[in-house]
Amino acid sequence: MSRGTLLFLEDDAHLQSLVSAALSERGYEVEPARTVKEARTVLACIRVDAAIVDGLLPEVREGDFLQELRQKHPALPLLLASAFWKDPRSQEALTRQLEVPRVLNKPYTPQELLLRVEQMLAVRPPPRPPVAQTEAQDSSDDLDATFRALSAGYAARLGEKLRELAAALERARAGSAEALDEAYQLAHKLHGTAGSYGLHAVSGAAWHLESLLRRARDGKGTADWKALEAAWQALRKTGD
Template sequence: MRLLLAEDDAILSDALSAQLGAVGFEVEHAPNGAVAEYLLLRHPFDAAVLDIGLPMVDGLSVLRKVRETKPALPVLVLTALDGLEDRVAGLNAGADDYLTKPFDFPELEARLRALLRRVRAAPQAAAVVTAGADGQPLPELGRLVFDRDARRASVDGQPIELSPREWDLLELLLGQRNRVVRKEQITQAWGSERSAGEAPGGAGMIEVYIHRLRRKLEGSGVSIRTVRGLGYLLEPDAAAARG
């Protein structure tokens, strides 16, 4: 598994490169944001660990640029900034996970492997998908078509670009359609070892991903409704239902 490590602390980057290499990763190191952006845009990687406080170009700017062409690349943000606003900014920029310094290497490895487990090859198609590989009709809701086996979702034949966590969230909401999905269920689907109530900023992280998924589902005839105090419900838009 090829990994980009963008970290400007030489001692930390050397240690992480050695530890990640020892557990099976092929690590490419970027000492600043400019190099990280260049490598990520021009070379294939299975995942990236990205520090926010990079010299030359900050990590969030790198992440936003990379997300324009590689929306599905698993990216873990590694930073000393641990405020709620910092976590939300990182997730809004496109991070799939957020780990603050100081940290223990086993947790970093576990989080990376959890991200990689969610990524499977997903062929892109511009045509409307009406049947899966087994010839059976695919689940539809509104104008949203969902192919679980190919890990592909589309609206009116146009693929929706989803990060691994956004995919897991949509899959859970579709699987529980007409039923409220609790935040604890979302955390479990993401493979977290802690409940949303115990992890700092956990509830805020879920809300960020709900907001991002809502934006991507605009115009699909499907919406995510917040059921206050309980969780979230995927349902057809009111306008679509009237039509």
């Protein structure tokens, strides 16, 4: 029996796969969306019980889709996953301005997200029917195997993601504002997703690079390429 249907808007395919597997294992039906357009289609066609929304989506300004959800679906429980609203003051402002009662800080583990979803829906896990110990162990082993396979897939593509980020940084250094924003987006996703997969050194190094890129992208001084290069080299070493 389903415990509810969740819209999960996340543009990183690896993180979406990891979290969707955990939610499905706990009895939720997951309607994934990689873009705001896809999320709108889901909401137009399917009744969902709650929405999990990434706080940084490349096609819209931060907060715009949240405001749209609040206007069109005011009663929909909403969980925002974000790397930016970590201090109590900014979370309070977000709650007041966008009516987002729950913020989950990135990077997060699937277990942390499951806890927030259950708190958001105010539900308790249904009692499981008695099963033989070996059957319960097999189910747990299957889930562990799924997570290991997803983690291995992510780790295998880490080098590709780092090369993509390096190329964007090179174009940004040559003066491309578009590439600077692309590099920022890539570092942001790497920070959140690598941390969720347990690659904490990669996540931490990506967060440092992301912070420097955000400052340069938002026009708070000229880009400090000496600091950016050092941050990039530190990140690259974590992926070796």
